[in-house]
Amino acid sequence: MAGQGSTAGPGTDWDGTPAGPGAPRFLQVQTTTDSRAEAVALGRAAVEARLAACAQVAGPVASVYWWEDVVERAEEWLVLLKLPAARYAELAEFLIERHSYDEPEIVATPLVAGTASYLSWIETETQPAQARPEASQP
16 A cells, blocks of 8 residues: 555555566556455446456455454455556555455556557556547547
């Protein structure tokens, strides 16, 4: 989370956004929730806000993790979002504001390859409305 410790790693800016020459242009970001309804709502809201070109919800998945010094097990739903790497910090803040978890999983995996048309679609669909080609037509 921005402002709550470092999310940066090698080749990232302070906010976790990939930076530098070799940094990926596109990411798949994932989070989990405890209900299908919340997973779908988070994915839809991110897509509607143009922070992700698409969201996929999968689950349930069985999660095992440490929480407050106890190993927990939960059934969760996975949300996968595709976006340009430059939008990561904005998407992370968006998810943090809307997520029901105290400490939500928000992690990114670089998309190292993809078809040119698919990657172009991700770029186009995550542009603000005023920057979209069809928005400039009368």
